[in-house]
Amino acid sequence: MVESTVQQSRSRDLDKLLLRPGNLVGPNFEPGPGLREDLKEYVRVLVVGAGGLGCELLKDLALSGFREIEVIDMDRIEVSNLNRQFLFRLEDVGKPKAEVAARRVMQRVAGVNIVPHFCRIEDKELDFYSNFSIIALGLDSIEARSYINSVACSFLEYDADDKPQEETVKPMVDGGTEGFQGHARVIMPGITPCFECTIWLFPPQVKFPLCTLAETPRTAAHCIEYAHLIKWDEVHSGEAFDPDDPEHMKWVYDEANKRAELFGIPGVTLSLTQGVVKNIIPAIASTNAIISAACALETLKIASGCSKTLSNYLTYNGAEGLHTKVTEFVRDKDCLVCGPGVLIELDASVTLQKFIELLEEHPKLLLSKASIAHRGKNLYMQAPPVLEEMTRSNLSKSLYDLMGKIPKDVVHATGTTNKNDKKTSVLRKLRVVFKGVDEITDMETAAGGA
Amino acid sequence: MIKLFKVKEKQRELAENANGKTLVKKQSAGELRLHRDISELNLQKTCTIAFPNGKDDLMNFEVTVRPDEGYYLGGTFMFTFQVSPMYPHEAPKVKCKTKVYHPNIDLEGNVCLNILREDWKPVLNINTIIYGLFHLFTQPNYEDPLNHDAAAVLRDNPKMFESNVRRAMSGGYVGQTLFPRCM
Known part of the structure; x- marks a missing residue:
């Protein structure tokens, strides 16, 4: 009896969204109490990052009716996190963020099941990511976003008409904050622009000229970067600077201070040193929320x-x-990460040499002097001569063998093409499918791995 | 998408135990762009490139510059390039591994070249950087010094700068610093 009252009050607001029909709903929306149960039963959400955004996301998702949640983060809790990463307490300092965050939310929200993963995002296999219905990102680096984006887009498959196959679309929701500013975006690979389509949205990092640091420092940041980039190497020959080692940071701070005194520059503090070296902008709790x-x-x-x-x-x-705005960005149709690429059907016997010749004649490509890469392996490089020599022997081998006998996969080709009588260099994604190779081979290989 | 998730979740449960692990090396967009840069390299006779980790690691390579004119004629200077997965959003990290008496390269191998730091743009490429490095040897610049002493000598006494460079390149002391032979 008590339980049902609690249950009702917890889902009261959610029910307003899930139980009633509406005009602005998504396609195939079927309101009803079953939907509430299905959210718990069938939707698995991965939260990437258990920091400022991650803590908020875990709490919000748990209170929004999701039950199966997992969280991945490689960091441990630091004292400086405690002002905004509200799931952590002083006694948690030094413990893995993912584990503490998962435990705290489970303690507070009855029935939710959060599985923590204390590791790097690169340490997980693709299968791990493919198991989730939706991936929510609470990250602070372009690099990590780019990685997760490439993983999510790697599940995407296109049909023969270059239309994305719905069951292979792995939705992502990406949040990001910097001080008082932030963004939230929805990425449906193959439907809306992926992270790589709009990578230009990120401004380049501000970098000071080395000679200014060495000769004419004018700001506290110049003094800090001098200690970090120049003085460190001079004194610690060979030892790499570790921004997460407090002693290293203290050393840089002391050196920056000496230099600031020498040039009469005010403002070098330990927190500014950390900010400049780790490229940190102070995080604001309300922006994260x-x-x-x-x-x-x-x-x-x-x-x-x-x-x-x-x-x-x-x-x-x-x-x-306060200012908010929603912008509809468009996909880059030639995006190497989420785009369909050009479908090419081949016999399994085609050699790499023949394949390169085919690209030259292919009406959609007309790609001459192609260099070919497959899953990080360079099958053939036209230049420089040292790489051409190392890859030349592949030309006479069959592409099917070189690609590890996979019936269909993506390869990338770089070469030149003629555009309005001008030679331009292009990098293209190609979806290679081998004809006559039974799909059963695919199944057998998959089963063989069991 | 709940219906789809429902179907997939049921499939997943069925397949749970019959699933092989796929560990596939993910190729970042940066690696692909680098692949293009490298396959289109158009090196002058004075520059060579080497890949110490073999044909499949393009992210780490070495460029050797042999200036054919100017103060550094006859010298051989080796640079290491470290390219991050965020290339070309981020510039490669370039270090000079040959100890050199040069106003724009310090004794730790830091290189003061604007396009490596403040003026880097994603439209630039590996070719541009190599060209820039070559340019540093034909046109050393005392206005943006990293090696303060060398810059002062170049500015105030070019003849002495020239003889210092020769002494350093043939293996000898300039001031208190010993330079290994690099000719």
């Missing part, structure tokens, strides 16, 4: 269809008053 809430809501919308999703990029700026 707002962005995570938007991300959790989008996750709920994707899963349940209770509303159309954000289309497709929300920016938030709370620096002066």
